[in-house]
Amino acid sequence: MSGMLAELIIYLIMAVLGIMSTIAVYLAIKERDLVKAVVYSALQSSFYAVLYYFLMAPDIVLVYLPVAVGLVPGVLLILISKTERWEKNEAS
Amino acid sequence: MKLAELTLLVTLILSLALMLTFAYNYLAPTPEVRNLALFYLITTYNPQLPYYTVNSPEAVTAIVWDYRGLDTLFETAVFYLALIAGLALARRLYRENPVSFLSTNGGLSIIVKTVTKITSPMIIAVGASIGLHGHLTPGGGFQGGATIAVAPMVIIITFSVFYLLTRKVTTEKMLLIRSIGLIGIGLTAISVFIIGLAAGRLAFVFQNMPKANAPMGLPGQVNGVLISGTLWFFNLFEMLAVAAGFTMAFAVLMLAGKER
Amino acid sequence: MISVLDIVELILKFVGLGLIILGGFASLISAIGFHRFRNFYLRLHATTIGTIWGCVYPLIGISLLSITLNDLGASRWFIAGASFITALIILILAPAGSHAIARAIHKSKTARVQPCIADLLDKDLCG
Amino acid sequence: MTKILNMFIVACLTFMVYIIFTGSSSVYDLVTGFIVALIVGALFSNITLSNALKVLEPRRWYYLLRYAIRYFIIDETLAHVDVIKRILNPRMPVNPAIVKVPYNVETDYAKTCIACSITNTPGTVVVEIDENEKSFYIHWIDAKTLEPEKAREYISMVFEKYSRKIFD
Amino acid sequence: MAVDFAGTYLLLVLLSSLLVNFVLSIYGIFFKPHFTKKVIALTILSDTLNTFAIYIGYRRWLEGVNPRPPVLTTTPTWESITEFSRRAVDPLPQALVLTAVVIGLAVTLFLVFLGYILYMHYGTLDMREIRRLKG
Amino acid sequence: MIWEIILAISIIYTIAIALLTVIALKGPTLGDQVLAIDTITYATVVLMVLFSVFFKEPILTVVAIPLALWIYALDIYVAKYLEKGDLGA
Numbered sequence: 001m002s003g004m005l006a007e008l009i010i011y012l013i014m015a016v017l018g019i020m021s022t023i024a025v026y027l028a029i030k031e032r033d034l035v036k037a038v039v040y041s042a043l044q045s046s047f048y049a050v051l052y053y054f055l056m057a058p059d060i061v062l063v064y065l066p067v068a069v070g071l072v073p074g075v076l077l078i079l080i081s082k083t084e085r086w087e088k089n090e091a092s
Numbered sequence: 093m094k095l096a097e098l099t100l101l102v103t104l105i106l107s108l109a110l111m112l113t114f115a116y117n118y119l120a121p122t123p124e125v126r127n128l129a130l131f132y133l134i135t136t137y138n139p140q141l142p143y144y145t146v147n148s149p150e151a152v153t154a155i156v157w158d159y160r161g162l163d164t165l166f167e168t169a170v171f172y173l174a175l176i177a178g179l180a181l182a183r184r185l186y187r188e189n190p191v192s193f194l195s196t197n198g199g200l201s202i203i204v205k206t207v208t209k210i211t212s213p214m215i216i217a218v219g220a221s222i223g224l225h226g227h228l229t230p231g232g233g234f235q236g237g238a239t240i241a242v243a244p245m246v247i248i249i250t251f252s253v254f255y256l257l258t259r260k261v262t263t264e265k266m267l268l269i270r271s272i273g274l275i276g277i278g279l280t281a282i283s284v285f286i287i288g289l290a291a292g293r294l295a296f297v298f299q300n301m302p303k304a305n306a307p308m309g310l311p312g313q314v315n316g317v318l319i320s321g322t323l324w325f326f327n328l329f330e331m332l333a334v335a336a337g338f339t340m341a342f343a344v345l346m347l348a349g350k351e352r
Numbered sequence: 353m354i355s356v357l358d359i360v361e362l363i364l365k366f367v368g369l370g371l372i373i374l375g376g377f378a379s380l381i382s383a384i385g386f387h388r389f390r391n392f393y394l395r396l397h398a399t400t401i402g403t404i405w406g407c408v409y410p411l412i413g414i415s416l417l418s419i420t421l422n423d424l425g426a427s428r429w430f431i432a433g434a435s436f437i438t439a440l441i442i443l444i445l446a447p448a449g450s451h452a453i454a455r456a457i458h459k460s461k462t463a464r465v466q467p468c469i470a471d472l473l474d475k476d477l478c479g
Numbered sequence: 480m481t482k483i484l485n486m487f488i489v490a491c492l493t494f495m496v497y498i499i500f501t502g503s504s505s506v507y508d509l510v511t512g513f514i515v516a517l518i519v520g521a522l523f524s525n526i527t528l529s530n531a532l533k534v535l536e537p538r539r540w541y542y543l544l545r546y547a548i549r550y551f552i553i554d555e556t557l558a559h560v561d562v563i564k565r566i567l568n569p570r571m572p573v574n575p576a577i578v579k580v581p582y583n584v585e586t587d588y589a590k591t592c593i594a595c596s597i598t599n600t601p602g603t604v605v606v607e608i609d610e611n612e613k614s615f616y617i618h619w620i621d622a623k624t625l626e627p628e629k630a631r632e633y634i635s636m637v638f639e640k641y642s643r644k645i646f647d
Numbered sequence: 648m649a650v651d652f653a654g655t656y657l658l659l660v661l662l663s664s665l666l667v668n669f670v671l672s673i674y675g676i677f678f679k680p681h682f683t684k685k686v687i688a689l690t691i692l693s694d695t696l697n698t699f700a701i702y703i704g705y706r707r708w709l710e711g712v713n714p715r716p717p718v719l720t721t722t723p724t725w726e727s728i729t730e731f732s733r734r735a736v737d738p739l740p741q742a743l744v745l746t747a748v749v750i751g752l753a754v755t756l757f758l759v760f761l762g763y764i765l766y767m768h769y770g771t772l773d774m775r776e777i778r779r780l781k782g
Numbered sequence: 783m784i785w786e787i788i789l790a791i792s793i794i795y796t797i798a799i800a801l802l803t804v805i806a807l808k809g810p811t812l813g814d815q816v817l818a819i820d821t822i823t824y825a826t827v828v829l830m831v832l833f834s835v836f837f838k839e840p841i842l843t844v845v846a847i848p849l850a851l852w853i854y855a856l857d858i859y860v861a862k863y864l865e866k867g868d869l870g871a
Binding site: 378381384385388389393394396397398400401403404405427429430433434436437443444446447448450451454455458459465467468469470471472473 | 496499500502503555559562563566567571573574575576577578579594595598599600601602604605606607616618620622625
């Protein structure tokens with residue numbers, strides 16, 4: 001019975017991580033400050049990494065962490081620092 | 093314009109429905125697993141089945157570099173083509189002057205610099221451990237290379253990109269290391285075939301362990317230590333190539349637009 | 353018949369569990385602190401609680417606890433070593449990270465020091 | 480000569496991290512770890528260290544151990560309990576200020592050690608380090624004084640004493 | 648039975664949140680005007696698709712025993728291999744995702760170079776203005 | 783007994799992560815968000831090591847060190863961007 005309970009708790013943590021990642025994605029798409037959008041995307045990436053951990057894929061966690069948390073935000077911030085930070089309004 | 097957006101949305105909904113139709117059986121996972129996966133799991137390290145096994149306890153690396161090795165070779169080709177396309181776009185935008193000044197006022201504060209000095213060797217050690225134990229524990233060439241590539245990135249950010257250049261880490265050297273890695277991957281892929289040619293036996297490209305009709309292969313164990321035949325060499329060369337390729341791309345990206 | 357080894361094992365187990373429980377509550381308190389403090393510079397202190405008592409101490413606790421867990425087999429030394437070295441790395445990296453962020457925010461004048469008695473570095477940012 | 484010694488020390492650090500991260504010590508791990516440590520040591524020999532002889536003095540290691548035990552048991556506990564009380568108090572009594580605290584050490588590692596110790600105790604965070612005036616600017620959650628010398632006694636006296644013995 | 652139902656429901660919550668992520672990132676790629684925002688949405692899209700693949704390879708807990716990662720840690724006898732294949736998750740999707748992640752990073756680097764060139768040519772990264780400047 | 787305590791503590795950590803996520807999503811300035819992500823990551827490291835003890839799978843511990851290393855990278859990226867505006871300088 002305690003095994004069943006543990007199973008439910010693991011699934012609950014996974015569901016909570018999924019919902020939080022959805023909120024992060026929504027804000028990343030909606031945000032007009034691009035630096036903040038990159039930070040939201042990094043948050044979503046770390047939630048996905050924990051999700052991969054609970055889906056029993058340590059290989060993917062090891063390759064996904066440097067790529068999505070360590071390198072992609074850096075590369076995107078370089079692009080933003082070389083170009084422009086603000087996304088203009090939809091209406092203009 | 094409106095029509096294009098509407099068509100796009102309808103196509104999106106239709107393809108989503110199609111995907112869900114195919115995925116109906118998989119919507120919620122079951123305690124069972126598919127037969128193909130069972131085959132991989134049973135044969136990945138099983139001395140009782142000598143003609144099927146890869147001699148690697150790590151099923152993922154076994155699939156990546158042996159069962160589906162040819163796929164991975166061409167995926168690696170896609171990866172390098174994307175990298176080369178990026179570098180070709182930035183060809184005229186940077187110049188690597190022999191920089192004379194040692195930047196002391198560039199970069200972040202002295203605390204961050206000192207911490208980075210201690211942790212960069214640790215990062216490289218962790219990455220090398222991940223890469224060189226790819227056939228035993230989770231990890232492999234891609235993971236190790238991506239992990240090592242973070243160390244030059246952190247050094248560039250904390251010090252300066254010119255600091256890396258004064259330390260003689262230039263794009264030519266990185267190109268050399270990357271080419272060594274690629275040539276190594278290619279040679280490892282045909283190594284068993286060449287051994288078979290020399291010995292006058294039947295052998296295949298991308299063969300690892302001896303098969304029933306092709307009795308050639310690299311050793312699975314050396315002196316009681318597992319190296320899993322070609323997997324070890326693939327991991328080593330892939331790690332070198334990925335780390336060097338990414339380092340080169342970062343240096344070029346940082347230098348772009350800084351002609352002095 | 354209780355030998356010295358058993359007593360040492362019991363002590364390690366209880367110290368480890370105590371550190372883990374301490375870590376859980378410190379992490380919760382740091383989350384509450386994040387909500388109660390309204391300013392960036394005050395939240396830096398809540399981060400420190402979440403880092404040291406919330407992460408480094410429980411990792412050392414796990415390292416002590418896992419030595420005593422016999423049903424993990426020989427690999428318990430692996431968990432002990434890995435979690436201990438993780439604790440060391442976090443102990444080095446976390447202060448550097450929060451110092452870098454604090455310095456950048458203060459230099460770029462993104463957040464004001466609020467409430468504030470005095471700011472000897474930059475008078476304009478106070479209050 | 481110093482270069483080789485530096486390389487040896489860096490290689491030792493790398494080798495230790497490699498073996499502990501791997502979690503086993505078979506012949507394969509030892510051999511590959513040795514090769515990786517040599518390469519990394521050659522790469523980082525004059526970046527990470529400048530004077531390797533200091534690492535080999537046992538007196539410094541003894542002080543490091545004493546400092547670690549004292550720091551983790553006394554200093555951390557006092558600071559944590561103080562800040563946790565402030566968080567859980569309904570009125571939330573804070574009077575923060577950025578104060579100036581001078582230091583008197585020479586090497587980079589000593590400065591980093593003091594700064595990390597200050598930042599790692601809740602209630603004080605190093606915001607800026609001024610190397611010309613030899614002083615930290617510290618955000619203090621409960622500013623008892625604004626005088627640099629008195630603030631130094633409240634915040635960083637112990638850290639500085641040990642840090643000078645360990646790294647200078 | 649109830650526990651079974653609750654477990655299925657929670658797993659489907661995860662799946663539906665992933666689906667919503669997919670739709671949101673598609674929206675970001677097609678309808679957001681800024682180039683950088685398009686690149687961010689593209690990375691989110693590829694991550695979400697990778698997560699779908701890993702999710703397909705997962706297996707439910709069998710009578711309160713957790714599944715294992717597909718790495719054999721014991722000596723290879725028939726008993727241990729049978730036990731391993733009874734509990735380990737599917738390694739094939741993980742192997743496919745592994746290369747996809749690294750290729751995704753390379754493509755992102757290419758797009759970043761492309762964006763820099765675009766900015767040098769047009770002085771902006773807003774796609775509407777680029778279209779107007781060209782026409 | 784030990785396993786139940788570990789499970790309960792991991793639930794506490796999950797609650798803390800969810801609370802911190804609110805700050806990470808809404809925090810008024812960029813600094814608040816990055817600090818919250820830091821604390822989330824350090825809680826996640828403990829969560830991962832706890833669960834690798836709970837699952838009795840030692841190889842899952844491997845992922846903790848990279849997570850701790852890379853979040854430091856995110857810190858210094860944002861710090862350098864805010865301080866210099868140019869990441870290569």
